[in-house]
Amino acid sequence: MKICYISNLYPPNVLGGAEIIVEKMALELVKHGHESIIITTSPDNEKHVINRDNTKIYQINTTKLYPVYKQTEASGLKKPFWHLFDLWNNSTLKEIKKIVTEEKVDLIHINNFKGLSLSCFKAGKDLNIPVIFESHDFSLICPRANLIRGNNTLCQQRNTICNQYVKIQRKLLNNNVDLLISPSNFMINKFKENKFFNNTKTVKIPLGIDYESEKSEKNYNTLNITYIGSLGKHKGVHTLIKAFKTIKNDSIRLHIIGKGYEEEEFKQMAKPDARIIFHGFVDNKNIRKFYDMSNIIVIPSICYDNSPLVIYESFSTGTPVIGSNIGGIPELIEENVNGFLFEPGNSESLKEKLLKVINDKELLKKLESNSAKTLPSNSLDVMVDKLISEYSKLLN
Template sequence: MKITYITNLYPPSIIGGAEIVVEKITKKLAKEHEIIVITNNSKNEEKIENKIKFYKIKTNIYPVKNQLTESTILKPLWHAIDLFNINAYKEIKKILKKENPDIIHIHNYKGLSPLAFKAAKDLKIPLVFTAHDYSSICIRANLLNGKGEICENPRIPCKIYNKIQKFLIQDKPDIVTAPSGFVMKQLENAGLFSDARKIVLPNPVETETQPVEKSYDTLDILFVGSLSRHKGPDILIRAFRELENDNLKLHILGKGPDEDELRKLAEGDDRIIFHGFLSGDELMGMYQRANVTVVPSICYDNSPIVIYESLMNSTPVIASRIGGIPELVRDGYNGFLFEPGSVVELSRILKKISEDPSILKGLERNAYESSQKYSIEDHVKRLEEIYRGLL
């Protein structure tokens, strides 16, 4: 098969887990199929890497990878251009006409315009869409308001934006997938993709690893993610500082807009270490060393890659009971769940394991075993079945 992936980011450009998932999938599929990737860039570029043909296209006043650092003054303009980006539409359609793929699979599309859906359907090519977040129903993609709280009642500009976007993408995909049932439910509640077949397909991980033996001389607690309030790192730091044990260390991996504030919050506690952004073997080494990974999100996380990566390295997960997280973390089986935002409850769990690390033994075994059902091989086979079904 000849398959075109449309994704706003592709490694080494990384903001979240979606682009990591797309890279894993495309590299596996490229061994048996012809793969084309259309992605966003600061300039137009065409090249072939690892048997994958890339079209990197410039579509807006700045590339989507700059979204976190660009001026807030420019962001409304960027979103307005993206919504009606005729140039992006024409460029994507031109590439699709040239390549004439059997299947088009859209992942995160902000920066490549919702008109990418129209470009695919204009050519009557079967279309699959994967919802990695809430971009289809929220301009911020995380269902949070400007205060960083769950958005119960969107502002009028947001409602107008969502209505226009719904008109542009509604009824375009033949099949919609999402890594969690929670996200799929949000799309259904918003009245999106009513005519499409819907499939919950969890994210994939490499399962060729072996169970990891842990040391308990020092309990290493790990946070991996964006240093942004909605991911809850401040909640973790506050909970950690409630504990007086000297045998604890908190490792914070990532970067983000709230890093300076978080460093101030951790000031004076030598047990808290900021490592910056890590990837590849360095990141995997941190998971293997860690005794637990904490995912303290206060937003409706979809299906965080950090949980999959932690489980595959035999590392139990302590996480907020929110969004799609409880579909991956079973309380008392491969980790613990706590009420989102509760410093007290999280601190209590951390205190419990610090006083009796033997609790972790069974959780580690279950963490590794639960990761095995998310193998990249099974994921790719399922995708091939979906694609062939459309053909």
């Protein structure tokens, strides 16, 4: 079969884990004897067709004002107007239909779509091709995609403008999706709460990683606590720094890996604690060594994280995770088995969990052993096999 993966970003243009997952799906499908093409946004407003790794990548010109991969740099009135223009794009619809027709695609698998507009969902219906939507964020029910307000608190109730925006998206999406996939039940339920996909088949498919699980050798002379992700308050990095600084122990280190809006603010907050080390952005090819050297990975999010790829990667090296009890995180962490959960945004709650493993090396070793058994050794094959099974059901 021939699958068209639609994703607003695709490596090397990366802002998060979603586009990395899309690339893994596309490449693994080829290894399983099928064909993949990619439709994504252009980084320079010019159309490109790139042949790479036995896949064909179409980069198409879409929403104006600024390209998707520069959304973290945009400010002022550009952002709301960008979202307005991005609701529907007939040019994008025509271009996708042209590509899909010429490539004789059997099925369309849409991932993050912002920058390609909701018109991309209609292409399949117009051409009588099944459409799968795999959701990685909350773009359909939140303009910011993370259900977080500007003051970094959870959005429990939308304001009038956001509510109208969501109603328009619900209408434009219509019944153009044949199957909804998510790596967490939390996200599926959140959509249904907001009257999306109530009549659509849904399935949870956990993520997979492209290397086999192998427990790394750990050093316990100095305990390395690591955060990997974007540096924003919605990710709770400030909660982690605050909790760590109150622990009086010279044999622990906090490694912070990533980039983001509040990076400088976090660096100032960390001073003068020399135990806190900022490593900046580390690409996916070099990140494994940080999991190997870490004793604990912390996911301190205050937002509704869907199913963080960091947790899967951490478990693959036998590294336990301490995570916020929010979103899809509790679906991956089993308390006192492969990690701990703490109250989101509560530095004292996080400190308590950190001290458990800092003060009890035997407990830490037990968590490591259990973490190494959490994922199947070939988790990427398991994910792709489940995808192919769902593809076959739709096509048959």
